[in-house]
Every structure is written in structure tokens, then in C-alpha cells.
Amino acid sequence: MIKADSKLLSTLPPGFALHDTGEDGSQEYFLNMGPQHPSTHGVLKLVVKLDGEKVVEVVPHLGFIHRAIEKMGENESFVQYIHLTDRMDYLSSHINNLCVCMAIEKAMGIGVPERGEYIRVMVSELQRIQSHLLWWGSFGMDLGAVSTFLYGFKEREKITALFEELCGARLTMNFFRPGGSNSDVPETFLPRVKEIIQDLKFALDEFDALLTKNPIIIERTRGVGILPKERAISYGCSGPVARASGVDLDVRKHSPYSVYDRFEFDVPLGKNGDCYDRYWVRMEEMRQSIRILEQASAHFPPDPYRSKEKPNYKVPAGSYFASVETARGLFCTYMVSENAMKPYRIKSRSPNFSNLSAINEMSAGGKIADLVTILSTLDIIVPDIDR
Amino acid sequence: MTPLSITHPLGDWIRQQLPSPFAAIANGLIAVIAIAMLVVVTAIFLVWLERKVCARFQARLGPTRVGPFGLLQPVADAIKLLMKENIRPRTVDQLAYFLAPLLPITGSFLVLIVIPFDHNLQVLDPDAGIVYVTAVSGMGILGVLIGGWGSNNKYSLLGSMRAGAQLFSYELSMVLCMLLIVMASGTASLRNIVLSQQGTILDWWIFKLPVAGLVAFLLFIVSSTAELNRGPLDLSEAEQELTGGFHTEYTGISFSMFFLAEFVNMFAAAGLGATLFLGGFLAPQIGWHPVDQLLAFIPGFIWFAAKAYFLIFLYMWTRWTFPRLRIDHLLSLEWKFLLPASLANLLLAATLVLFKWVIP
Numbered sequence: 001m002i003k004a005d006s007k008l009l010s011t012l013p014p015g016f017a018l019h020d021t022g023e024d025g026s027q028e029y030f031l032n033m034g035p036q037h038p039s040t041h042g043v044l045k046l047v048v049k050l051d052g053e054k055v056v057e058v059v060p061h062l063g064f065i066h067r068a069i070e071k072m073g074e075n076e077s078f079v080q081y082i083h084l085t086d087r088m089d090y091l092s093s094h095i096n097n098l099c100v101c102m103a104i105e106k107a108m109g110i111g112v113p114e115r116g117e118y119i120r121v122m123v124s125e126l127q128r129i130q131s132h133l134l135w136w137g138s139f140g141m142d143l144g145a146v147s148t149f150l151y152g153f154k155e156r157e158k159i160t161a162l163f164e165e166l167c168g169a170r171l172t173m174n175f176f177r178p179g180g181s182n183s184d185v186p187e188t189f190l191p192r193v194k195e196i197i198q199d200l201k202f203a204l205d206e207f208d209a210l211l212t213k214n215p216i217i218i219e220r221t222r223g224v225g226i227l228p229k230e231r232a233i234s235y236g237c238s239g240p241v242a243r244a245s246g247v248d249l250d251v252r253k254h255s256p257y258s259v260y261d262r263f264e265f266d267v268p269l270g271k272n273g274d275c276y277d278r279y280w281v282r283m284e285e286m287r288q289s290i291r292i293l294e295q296a297s298a299h300f301p302p303d304p305y306r307s308k309e310k311p312n313y314k315v316p317a318g319s320y321f322a323s324v325e326t327a328r329g330l331f332c333t334y335m336v337s338e339n340a341m342k343p344y345r346i347k348s349r350s351p352n353f354s355n356l357s358a359i360n361e362m363s364a365g366g367k368i369a370d371l372v373t374i375l376s377t378l379d380i381i382v383p384d385i386d387r
Numbered sequence: 388m389t390p391l392s393i394t395h396p397l398g399d400w401i402r403q404q405l406p407s408p409f410a411a412i413a414n415g416l417i418a419v420i421a422i423a424m425l426v427v428v429t430a431i432f433l434v435w436l437e438r439k440v441c442a443r444f445q446a447r448l449g450p451t452r453v454g455p456f457g458l459l460q461p462v463a464d465a466i467k468l469l470m471k472e473n474i475r476p477r478t479v480d481q482l483a484y485f486l487a488p489l490l491p492i493t494g495s496f497l498v499l500i501v502i503p504f505d506h507n508l509q510v511l512d513p514d515a516g517i518v519y520v521t522a523v524s525g526m527g528i529l530g531v532l533i534g535g536w537g538s539n540n541k542y543s544l545l546g547s548m549r550a551g552a553q554l555f556s557y558e559l560s561m562v563l564c565m566l567l568i569v570m571a572s573g574t575a576s577l578r579n580i581v582l583s584q585q586g587t588i589l590d591w592w593i594f595k596l597p598v599a600g601l602v603a604f605l606l607f608i609v610s611s612t613a614e615l616n617r618g619p620l621d622l623s624e625a626e627q628e629l630t631g632g633f634h635t636e637y638t639g640i641s642f643s644m645f646f647l648a649e650f651v652n653m654f655a656a657a658g659l660g661a662t663l664f665l666g667g668f669l670a671p672q673i674g675w676h677p678v679d680q681l682l683a684f685i686p687g688f689i690w691f692a693a694k695a696y697f698l699i700f701l702y703m704w705t706r707w708t709f710p711r712l713r714i715d716h717l718l719s720l721e722w723k724f725l726l727p728a729s730l731a732n733l734l735l736a737a738t739l740v741l742f743k744w745v746i747p
Contacts, residue, residue, distance in 0.1 A: 031541050039627045053545065053714060142627045144618055144711025150445035216619065216710050368545070369713045372628050 028056055031368075035064050039142050039372045042382030046359075046371075053367050058360045066386040073346040077312050078104050078335075079177065081346065085333075086172035088350060089384035091131035092326035094163075095124050097176040099333045102257060102322035104178040107315045107337065114301040116180030117259040122193065122296045123166070123175065124258075124324075125289040129200065130159040131327035132282050135379045139279065140211055142376035143220060148211060155203045158196050162189070178313065180306025193297050197290055204286060212283060221275035225362040225374035228273055235361075236354035239329020240281045241378060245273030251325040263292045278377040314341055328352055328379055352384045418510040422499050426492075426651050433650040434461035436696075437703060444707040468646075471639035476539070479636065483537025488641040490530030491648030497523040498655040503578045505668045505687035516577040517565050520659065521558070524614070527652060528554040531616070531623055534645070535633035546632025549714055550616065550623030556721040557613035557620075563729035564607040567599065567736045568592055568663045581667035587674045593664040599736040604664045606729050608701060611656045613717070616649065617702055619709035622717060653702055654695060661694035 031048045034040040043064035049057040069088060073081040078100075085096035098120055105112065112120070137152020160170045165186055167175040175182050211217050227237070232245035242249050250267040252260040268284035270277025315337035323332040329351025336345045355378050363371045397417070402410045435450070435458055442449030450457025475484065501516045503509040513519050528550065535547020569575050571592055572583035584591050593600045613620040624632040634645045661667055668687030672679045712720065 029541065037630055053549075140710065144621075144625070144627060145709060146618075147441075147445045147707045150447065154446055210708075211710070214710065216712055216716075219716055220710070220713055367713060367715065369625070369628050369711075 026052070033371075034061075039375060040382075041138065041375075041380065044356075044380070044382045044385075046375075048368070048371065050368070055363050055366050055368060055371050058363050058371065060356055060359060062386055064386065065383050067383075069387045070346050070348060074343060077341050078315055078337075078343060079312055081343065082176070083172070083174040085348070086174055087383060088348065088387055089326055089328060089331070089352065089381045090171055091134060091381060092127055092328065092331070093171065093173045094127040094175060095324050095326040096331060097173060098124060098258070099322050099324040099331050101176045101178050102324070103320045103333045103335050104313060104315065106322060107318065107320045107335075108178065108313050110179045111307055112180055112258075113304045113307055114259075115184075115303060115305045116307070118296055118300055119181050119185055119305060120176065120258050121260060121263070122293060123163075123181075125292045125296075126159050126162065126193070126196075128327045129286050129289050130156045130163075132286050133159070135282060135327075135376075136207060136211075139376045139379075142372050143217065145211065148207075151203075151207070151210070155200060158199060162192050162196065165189075165192075177306065178310075179308065180304075184303070184305040190297055190300055193293060197293055197297075200286070200290060204283070207283070212280070217279075218276065220369070220373055221279055221377070223272070224275045224366060224370050225377065226272060226274045227358055227362050231358065231361060232273060235358040237329070237358055238351045238354065239326070240278055240285060241329065241351075241355045241358070243267065244270035244277035244281045246270060249330070251323055251330060255323075257322070257324060260292075263295045265289075265291050275373050275377045278379075282379070312341060314339065315343070323349075326351060328381065328384070329355065348387065350384045350387065352378075352380045352382075356380050356385060418500070422496060422510065425499065426496060426647075429654045430647045430650045431461040431465070433654060433699065434464065436699070437650070440700065440703045441707050444704075465643065468643040469640055473639040473641060476636055478539045480537035480539060483533045484636075485641075487530045487534030487537055488637065488644035488648075490533065491527040492644055492651065494523055494526030494530070495648055495651040495655045497526070498659070499651070501577055502655065502658045502662060503581055503667055504658075504691050508668075508688055509578060512576055512578045515575050516580075517569055517575045520577075521562055521565070524652075524655075525558070527614075527648060528558075530645075530648070531633045534637070535623070538633070538636035540636050542629045542631070542635045543633050546623040546625065546629045546635070549625070550633060552714070553613055553620070553622055553717060553721075554616075556718060557610045557725075560606055560721065560725040560729040561610040561614055563726075563733055564603045564610065565663060567596075567603045567733050570733075571596055571600075571736060571740055577662050577667075581662055581669060584666040584669060587672045588666075591664060591666040591669075596736055596739055599732050599739055600664065602728070602732045603736070604660070606725060606732065607660055607664065608698070610721075610725060611660065612702060612705060613721075615652050615656055615702070617653065618706040619711050620717060621706075621711065622714050625711065627711075653699055657695040657698035657702070658691070660698045661691060665694045665698075667691055667694070 028049055028051050031050050032045060033048055034045040035043040040046065045061040045064065047059045047061060048055055067087070069084050073084055076084065082097050082100050085100055086093040088096055104110070133152045133156040137149040137156070140146075140148025140152070163173060164170050165188065167173050167182060169175075227241070227245045229246045232242045232247050237245070237247070238249055246269055248267065248269060251257065253267050265288045268281045268288065270281050317337055317339040319334065319336045321332065321334045323330060325331070330349065331351060332349035334347045334349070335343045338344045359374060359378065363374045366374070398414050401413050401417075404410070405413060438460065439449040439457070450460035453459040453463050498520055500510040501513060501519055503512070531550040531554070532547050535543040535550065538544075568580060572580045574580060574583065584595070589595060593604045596603075616623055624634070629635070634642055637645060668691040670679075670682040670685060670687070670690050672682060
């Protein structure tokens with residue numbers, strides 16, 4: 001016998017209670033999805049209020065993988081903090097690193113050589129593609145097409161192997177440093193990137209044939225989990241989730257960092273903000289990333305790859321801010337220094353927290369299967385939410 | 388035709404040696420043992436085949452280490468499943484929880500009894516074979532329903548309620564497809580249905596009834612995929628949504644019963660499809676005498692197995708390619724498309740049969 005626990009209920013929003021719904025005496029019920037569930041992709045718990053198969057309300061429970069990364073950052077030097085950001089959004093670790101590096105560069109006034117900037121852009125775009133490839137695979141799997149998971153991983157593996165050659169790591173990179181990167185790219189980098197581009201173009205067409213044009217996928221994603229533009233803005237959504245709702249927000253385009261202003265690429269925008277648009281925006285983003293990679297590899301500048309190396313920095317007092325576009329959206333780093341070797345306070349703004357907050361509005365009224373689809377197209381990374 | 392018309396050298400020999408009641412018992416025992424062996428061997432082979440086919444679709448190799456080509460992998464799997472502790476949650480409904488895993492395997496066992504594997508290789512040939520098949524195959528659904536209900540788990544309950552809605556609806560169009568064949572062949576005995584397709588390939592019901600046969604075959608494949616609870620129509624399992632659906636609370640031996648039944652059911656459904664549409668144990672004669680003689684030399688049960696495994700490959704192909712449907716889409720697909728299509732197809736076939744517009 002489980003009694004109504006006031007402590008347990010206190011974590012739920014006010015008014016979150018079960019009601020008798022039908023005249024036939026049917027009743028709503030709770031379903032705990034997660035923290036152990038195949039589709040929550042990590043230790044996320046969703047408390048779902050259901051009426052039969054219909055979702056009435058969803059409340060995400062967070063904090064299962066909270067490691068206090070920002071607090072840990074206060075006890076590390078500025079450069080040491082870079083590797084902690086790997087552990088936030090582990091599929092955008094290069095891009096997270098870049099954000100911290102850019103904040104330190106702003107504080108110290110460090111410039112980055114041409115080659116270093118090109119390496120940053122190319123590696124960031126490769127990271128975005130590999131993140132989207134993994135998302136594509138798990139999206140197919142969440143909808144029941146298990147084989148797509150392997151296809152996505154097969155293509156992703158090529159990029160991961162390239163990263164392994166680049167910095168020795170496959171997931172937590174810790175590659176970028178203030179003023180450039182940890183090391184120069186190997187000689188094989190450009191040929192391998194060109195090879196990956198060729199493979200990817202072919203693979204993306206195959207992916208379109210397998211899922212994008214599949215009538216079951218279209219039926220399960222069109223008009224499901226609609227997030228209107230105004231609501232996307234008010235929830236603070238960013239990245240593909242916001243762009244699918246028609247919010248024209250891409251830091252790479254609108255306040256370009258690194259050398260993104262030198263490349264031609266489009267920001268794909270959705271119209272309806274449904275699951276199909278989110279799917280389509282990510283597929284299109286991979287193509288745009290390929291465009292950037294092609295342009296960058298055509299004009300890859302010579303040495304040096306890094307301005308003067310320094311093991312650590314004494315950052316002058318003040319507050320510093322940098323923002324980047326990760327594979328999931330807007331990632332910001334805000335650091336306050338008191339003229340010391342360690343930051344006084346560090347705050348990260350991660351895209352997934354805001355994106356997940358919209359889940360109740362998107363999935364209420366749908367089916368359980370829709371909830372899984374919506375969660376999949378939000379493409380959340382739980383360690384990035386909890387940090 | 389009476390059941391006794393099936394003659395097999397072994398059965399006849401036993402009938403000569405023993406007085407009639409004992410002979411019937413002995414023959415029955417042999418049949419049960421043979422079917423049980425078939426069930427085990429088929430299940431083991433199909434587990435291996437599924438893993439291999441799935442691996443090839445996913446650009447992998449599949450099992451390679453245990454035995455030649457990984458053939459003994461299912462044996463290793465089975466040992467692991469049997470050794471596992473059979474965890475029984477405290478809140479389950481005892482009787483329902485224990486009874487449920489037994490029903491699906493019993494259902495598929497009973498279906499296999501009437502399938503004609505060769506000219507004289509069939510345990511029983513009831514006149515109303517088709518009716519019998521539809522009746523006993525419902526046992527599998529019952530097992531899923533009882534298991535989901537008895538588990539006392541919300542995921543299981545959702546899974547079994549989905550199964551109830553799905554399996555009962557798809558049974559309709561499946562029965563209509565079978566009815567079409569009964570109408571065309573003029574008999575409901577499975578053996579006579581096969582014998583009615585004697586001749587060349589064009590005499591198989593899939594081709595003999597122009598258009599209607601092919602449509603019925605496709606409808607049969609779709610609705611039997613739903614009946615078998617296999618992807619893309621495996622809504623009652625739906626791992627990504629319901630973490631296993633009706634068998635969420637089952638482990639070890641009781642889970643392996645469901646698992647076994649899924650594969651044996653697939654073999655039974657494929658065998659039924661081969662019997663109804665692809666000429667069962669008959670060799671695919673093409674009408675050119677030398678080749679036909681060569682093909683007829685190959686025993687009937689090999690032809691039967693080849694046809695059944697072709698259908699099994701179709702099931703596996705769709706499973707590892709398509710995403711899953713949503714429950715309301717699935718039901719509207721049945722009630723708004725498959726059922727009207729089956730009825731229209733039945734009408735078309737009736738017209739064809741009435742005016743004898745079959746391919747001669």
C-alpha cells in the first residue's frame with residue numbers, strides 16, 4: 001500500500017492530480033517513464049499523467065546525473081575548466097570547449113591565427129554532423145526502425161575515428177585551447193574530411209529514402225508535437241527545435257564567431273514546428289554543414305595553428321561572456337573573475353534545459369507513442385540538462 | 388475426406404502391428420513427439436536466422452563464434468535463459484501470471500498439427516481445417532492478454548490492451564483472406580486446398596485468381612504480421628514506448644516461452660501462407676517436362692520449407708526496415724483500409740469463381 005506522500009507530491013506542479021475523466025467512471029493514472037526507460041536516452045524521468053493511451057500532462061524530473069560541473073569549475077583553473085564542459089553535452093564537446101576558450105580569449109585579448117580558426121570551424125561542423133547522425137539513428141530506433149540506429153552509427157563512426165586521430169579521444173575531446181587548439185591537425189585531416197563529405201552525401205540521400213519519405217514516418221511526425229513560434233520563444237528554445245518553429249536564431253549567422261562570417265550557408269527554418277519540421281531541419285543542417293566543410297577545406301590556410309602557448313591565465317577582474325551554436329542550440333558561458341587563476345563563478349546556459357521545458361505543451365493531448373517521438377525530436381542530452 | 392485417408396508407411400506399419408485403439412495412441416504419441424521436435428528445432432533455427440538476417444540488414448555479421456556460422460548461438464541463449472532466476476513480482480496475479488506464457492506456445496503447437504508438410508506428412512486433416520486454425524490461433528492472443536493483465540504493471544496493461552484491440556481487428560481481414568481461398572478451392576481442409584493447386588505455378592491460388600489472389604496474399608502478409616505481433620506492427624511489445632509491453636514483468640523461462648511462441652507462430656503463419664497461396668508441398672512446376680520431373684524429384688517437405696522460409700524472410704525484412712505504426716493509425720489501417728479491401732477482394736474473387744474467370 002502506497003500512501004500519498006506529501007514530499008513526493010511536492011515535486012510536482014500545483015494542481016497536478018488525478019481526476020475521474022469519463023462518465024463511465026474511467027480514471028486517469030500516473031506512469032513513471034524512466035529513469036530506466038529505453039526512450040528517455042539517459043537518466044531522465046518523466047511523470048506522465050495518462051487517460052488510457054492519451055497523455056494528459058508530462059512533468060520531467062531532473063537531477064539524476066547532477067555533478068555540479070559549474071561549482072567544480074570554481075576549483076579548477078580557467079584552462080582546466082575546458083575539459084569539464086566535455087561532460088555536459090557530450091555530443092557537442094568540441095563546440096562546448098570552443099565556448100569556454102572564446103570567453104577566455106575575450107578576457108585575455110588573445111587572437112587566433114587563421115589556421116586555428118579554420119580548424120575550429122571545421123571540427124565544430126564535423127561535430128554537429130556526427131551529433132545529428134547519432135540523433136538520426138536514435139530517432140529511427142525510437143519510432144521502431146531499429147536498423148537505422150546502426151546506419152547512423154556507421155556514418156558517425158567515420159567522423160569519430162577522425163576525431164580520434166585528431167586528439168586521441170572519441171567522445172570527450174578537450175581539444176581546443178585559448179588561442180587555437182591543443183595540436184595541429186595531422187596531414188591526413190583534409191583528405192579524410194573530403195572522403196567523409198563524399199560518403200555523407202551518399203548516405204544522406206539513402207537516409208532520405210529510408211526515413212524522410214517513409215509514409216509511416218510522415219504520418220507519425222506531421223502535426224505531432226506542435227510548438228508555435230511564440231511559445232518556442234517564450235520557453236527559450238534554441239537550435240533546431242526553435243528553428244523548426246520558425247524562430248530565425250542561429251548564432252553562427254546572426255552574431256558570427258570564429259570565421260563563420262566567411263562561409264556561405266543557409267539556416268533552414270520550419271513552418272509548423274511539428275516533429276517532421278524538427279526532423280527536416282536537422283537533416284538540412286547536416287547538408288549545410290557539409291557546405292561549410294567544403295568551403296573551408298578548399299581554402300585551408302597554412303601554419304601557425306595557435307598563438308603563443310601558455311599553460312594558464314590570470315584573468316583580469318570582470319565578467320566575460322561567449323556564446324556558440326551547438327548541435328542542440330544556444331550554448332553560453334558566463335564567467336566572473338576576481339583577477340585570479342581560478343574563476344570566481346561560472347555559469348553555462350545549455351540549450352537542452354529550455355528545449356525540454358516545452359515538452360508538456362507539445363505532448364499533452366497526444367498518445368504515448370507521440371511522447372516518444374517528441375522526446376526524440378527534441379534530441380535532449382540529459383547530462384547537459386543536469387550538468 | 389476423412390482423417391484416415393492420410394497414409395504414411397510408419398503409421399500403416401503400426402496399424403498392422405497393434406490393435407486399433409493402441410495403434411491410434413501410438414500414432415498419436417509419435418505425432419506429438421514429432422511436432423514437439425519440429426517446434427524446438429524450428430524455434431532454434433529461427434532465432435539464429437533472425438539474428439543473422441537482422442545483422443545483415445544492419446551491416447553487421449551477427450553471431451559467428453558459437454558453433455559453425457554461430458549456429459549454436461540460440462542454444463547458448465536458451466541455456467542462459469533457463470539458468471536465469473525466475474523473478475516473480477509480489478503483486479502479480481499468480482494463476483494468470485503462470486498460465487499466460489503457456490497459451491501462445493500451445494496455440495502454435497495446435498496450428499502445426501493440421502499443416503500439411505508433405506503428401507502424407509500431416510498429423511490430422513479435419514474437414515474444417517481453416518476454422519480450426521482460426522479457433523486455436525486465438526490462444527496466443529489470450530496468452531498476451533492474460534499475461535499483460537496478470538502482471539499488474541501499467542506498461543504490461545497498456546501492451547495487452549493494445550494487443551487486444553490489434554489482434555482481434557486483424558483477425559478479421561486474415562480470416563477473410565482465408566475464406567477467399569476456401570471459396571476458390573471449394574474445401575476447408577488444408578490438405579485438399581494444397582491438392583486443389585496441382586499443376587504449374589500458375590495454378591497456385593496467388594496467380595490462379597487474377598488480381599484477387601495476389602491482393603489476398605498481400606493482405607494476408609500484412610494482417611498475419613499484425614497477428615504475429617512482429618514489427619512494424621508489434622505494438623503490444625513496443626520496446627521503445629512500453630519497455631517490452633505485455634512481457635515486461637517476465638524473465639527467464641517464462642519469458643522464453645513467449646519468445647519461443649513468437650518464432651513458432653511465425654513458422655506456423657508462414658506455413659499457412661505457403662499452404663493457402665503458394666501450393667504448399669507441391670513442387671513449382673513450370674510446364675516444361677524435363678525440368679518439372681527434376682523439380683518433382685525433390686521431396687515435398689523441402690518445397691514446403693522453402694516456401695515457408697521465403698515468407699519468413701519477408702516478415703524479417705519488413706521488421707528490420709519499417710518504423711512502427713501508432714496504435715490509432717494501426718486500427719484505422721485495419722478498419723478503414725484492410726477490412727474494406729478484403730471484403731471488396733472477396734467480392735471480386737466470388738465473381739471470378741462464379742464465372743470461372745480463373746487462369747486455366
